[in-house]
Structure formats: C-alpha cells, structure tokens
Amino acid sequence: MSNNRAALLHTRKSKMIGLSAGAVFLLMLATASVLLGAHTYTFGDLWMSYKHFDGSNEHLILRTTRVPRVLVAAAVGACLAVAGAVMQVLTRNPLASPSIFGINAGASLFIVIGLVLYGSALSMNAMIWIAFAGALFVSICVYAMAMRGSWFEPIKLTLAGAAMGALASSITSGLILINKQSLDTALFWMIGSVTGRKLDHLLSVAPYMAIGLGLALLLAGSFNIMVLGEDSARSLGQRVTLVRLLSSLAVVLLAGSSVAAAGPIAFVGLIVPHLCRSLIGHDHRWLLPCCALSGAVLLVAADLAARFVLMPKEVPVGIATAMLGVPFLIHAARRKEHG
Template identity: 50%
Template sequence: MICKTRQTKALGLLLFTLLLLYGMWASIIYGYVDTDIKTAVNAFTNYNGSNEHIIIKTVRLPRSLIAAAVGASLAVAGAILQVLTKNPLASPSLLGINAGASFFIVCSVSVFSIQSLQAFTWIAFLGAAVTACLVFIIASIGREGLTPIKLTLAGVAIGAVFSSFTQGLLVLNEALLDEVLFWLSGSVQGRKLEMLTSVLPYLIIAWLGAAIMAGKLNILLLGDDVSRGLGQRTQLVKGILVLIVILLAGSSVAVAGPIGFVGIIVPHVARAFVGLDYRWVLPYSAVLGGILLLAADIGARYILMPQEVPVGVMTAVIGTPFFIYIARKGGIAK
C-alpha cells in the first residue's frame, strides 16, 4: 500500500483526478486532425464552424466524456464484483453482461433489421440488464442463497449460452458481421453525446449507490458469517450491489460495446495504492478506470493512422499480460 494515511490517500486521489482531466483534454486535442490548446478553447468560446471546431465539439468532446464515464463505470463494477465473487479475475463480463448485450444487438439486426446506433444503446442496455438479472436469479436459487461460487458459475454458464447464440446467428448470416462488428469490438469512436446522456441518469444512480455501499463492501470482505453476525442483511446487500453492477456495466456496454479488462486491471491497481478500504478503492478505481480508457483510446488513434484500432482491442493488449500475472498469482480478491 502506497498511501497509508487519509491525507496521502486524499492527495493521491486529487492528483489522479487532475491526471484524468488532463487525459480528457488530451483526448480533445490529439488525433488524426491535430489541434492545439488555443483552437480547442476557441471551439467553445468563439465557435466559427471550421473543420477543426466541428471535430472538437461533435467528435472529440463526446468521445472524451464517454471514455472517462465508461472507464470509471467498468472499473467500479469490476471492484464490486471481485468482492461479491471473491474472484481476483472478476469483471462485468463474468456476469455474462457483454455476451447478453451482444446477443440482443445481433438479434435486433438479424431479426428486426435495426440499424440505428441510438436504438443499439437501449437494446444493449436491455440485453445487459436481462442477462444480469437472469444470472442473479439462478445464483440465488437454493438453500444457501447467493454465494460467490454460484454467482460465478451462473455468470459463466449464461455468458457461454448467449455467446453461442450470437456465434450461431453470425454463422447463419455472415453479412450481419459487417453491420455489427464496429459495436462488437468495443469502441468510443463515432459515439454521440446523446448516447451518454440517455444512460447518464442510471450511471449517476449507480455511482452514488456504490459510494453509499462502500462501507458494506468492507464488511462483506470479512465473510458472510461475520457480516451476518454484525447485523448486516447480507443477501439484501448483495442484491443491491448486483443491481449497481447491472446499471454500471449495462450502461457502459450500451454506449461503447463490450470493452474488456478495465474491470479486471484497475481494481488491483487501486488496492495497491490504498489497501482494502473500499471507501477509497471505489473512487480510486473510478478515476484510474477513466484514465486507462482515455489513454487506450488516444493510443488507438496513432497505431494504424489514419485508421483507428477499436479501444477494446487496445485494452485487451494492455490487459492480457496483467490477466496472466493475476491468474498465476492466484488468491482471492479482497
């Protein structure tokens, strides 16, 4: 643990927040069409309709805000899931959220010929929510109720089923792949600000809920028996936390598609800075998650310029070595 006192933790959070703001600013400035600080400022204070100003206001700004919000949400969702499942490799995809959202998108295009990106937002959110609720219900069946191993197994099983259905639809209609590939790869490119604002109320509710439940997560770390002994209604707390994960991950997948590894990597980094107090782990995860996705998105613009690599590919490249390290290290996430 690097930050041992409240003062150093607060200072670290402030510094990372400033880095997040710089990353958002860099996301607005840098890309195929490079601009400078003066041009970016003028785009908001003295808009003249030039090509640079249009790009900054209609492309770069939404992209920056979406990357920060999605990165923060995925990281917080991953931190919560790693406690719920006691699995250091847990992330939103563990609940089958990515697979469920992907299936609903592919099905909507294949069966109903839907093409609207705005419609994809709500369809993906519905798919993510339905899948996570289904996993939660299945994992809660039985005398012991919701347990980490049952939640993990239910998520893996349901995710595998939906992934198989998705692959089956794509095999039957290969032309369909071209229509949904941009979404399945996970990206913040080309997303409109309206897509973020449409799910922002759910994100705000989930962010506030996570902050309120941070203390409950600390008690859950002690184990279910100790948690019940301290008077905590364990099953109710777990249900609320799963709902928060559904809102965070469902909204993120709806806007940016299935972006992996952010929810795995960031909570471990946050715990390395502040230890196991989730009153600090969650805000650190939010800020670090935004920084990671912004950095990955900026890097994705330059690798194959003028073409861009989907940010989901970049996070996979960054996250795979970390995933292997955590898997070899083993242990239970706390």
C-alpha cells in the same frame, strides 16, 4: 491514542492528495486526447469551437467527435472499474470482472438480433437501448439462477454467468452466420469502441451510470465488512442478502450502461481494482473513488494510444485494453496460485 489519530489523519491527507493529483492528471490526459490525433489542434481551436462556433471542420470535429469521445471513454472506464471492484467483493474472487454476469454476451446477443430484424435501419441510439436491455435481461437471469435455493452462493453466480455467457455467445454466432449482412456492424460493435459515439449516446445512459456509482459508494462501508466472510458479516449485524442484492443491482447498472454506450470493453474491471488496492489499500470508501478515477484514466489513455498504432486508421479501444489485460490476467493468476 493521539499518535494513532495523527497517523490516521496523515493517511487520509495522503489519499486525498493522491486522488486530487489523479483528477488533475485525468484532466490533462483528456485535454491531450481532445487535441491530438490524425488532426492536431490547439487550445485556441478548442476554446473558439465553444465560444465562437463558425461551423468549420475543425470546430465540428472538436465539438461533435473529440470531446464526446473523451467523455464517453472517461465515464465508461470509471463505471467498468467500479463494477469490477464490486464484483470481486460480491463473488469473493479477485479475478472477477463484470463479464462474469454475462453482460457482454447478453448485450451482444440483443444487438445482433436487432441487426438481423432491422438491418441498416437500426440507429445508434436504438442500438444503445437494445444493448442495455440485453445486458439487463441476461444479468437478471444469471442472478435468478444463482439465487435458486435458500442461500446465495458466489460459486453459483460464477457458474450461472459462465453458462449464460456461453449460451448467448453461441446464439450470437449462429445468428451472424445465418445473416451475414449484420456481420460487419456486429463485429465492430462487439470489439468495443468509443469511436463515433456522440454526447446524446452518453446522456442516454448517464442516469443509470450515476445511480450505479452512487449505490456502490453508499455500500462501500458494507463491502469492508463483507470481505471478512459471510458468517463474520452476519455476526457484525450486516444484512448480507440485502447488500448482495443492492451490489448486484449496481453492477448491472454500471456494466450494462457501459456496454450499451461503448460495447463490451474487457479487462478494465479486472486491471484497475488490483492496481488501486496496491496504491490505496483495501478500504472501499477510498478504493471505489480511486477505481473510478483510475478507470477513466486507463480508458482515455488507451483510446489516445490506439489512435497512433495504425495512423491514420484507428484501433478500437477494446483491442488496446485486451492487449493490456491478457498479460495482467496471467500475472494475477500466477500470483494467486503461488500466493
């Protein structure tokens, strides 16, 4: 018994050390992302931009562009990764990601509707709230469709999400063709990017991100039981329907706010949970914090790398994550097939 307890404590200590090291690495990566790019700055420039702001171009770029951009990337990456981990529990599908709710398609549809109605008069703050409303609306529709009947079935959620996503994407394409003036703005937003995002944009959705993360962490113990199967979870006293409702709410808040802040960035919610499971195991009490940290690292790193591909032009981070995600999806699908 004492040997088992010692092994457990050693495992917890190792995981804590790993998470701490990841946090330090994220801080270093974020600092590099603030200082490097088409224009390179020093620690002294960053320090002076906050301690003795003089209105120079260097200080303006650091305070109003680089720092908010890194914070948005870290927050969005963390939320998408946790949402993906929760979705994989909710649907019992290891290839699930937040887009299964139709969140990306719903947000994009509402953005295009807003652009068609208001055109260039539509501000970024307004686009964020419109995108969040679209993500929330389509997610509620998908979940309502999946709940038809007396029982909730993960396959219904998958089919409903695919159907609503296809419908929203079709309407979006039709609106863009009808109103070509909205094409450039819509396409730039739909690719997914943290370029040009301000701190106000993050603060607008931060409460929803915090609630979603908190809710997911509170349900972590329940997720460990849910993976055993519905019948086993009920026999162990788990309130399955309530857990699914709350976990669905967490996904909507996390993915909806992320899409609203940075557009539909794909594959983060697919890649990160798989990598974290291989590193830290299947205990969601450790897995979810690891996903949040790793998701932030992935998106900050992808955004930093995307700056140097076509310098001085920048590649949207959504393209960078897609280039990583497509090979990973093929590899994961092949492993699942042969497994």
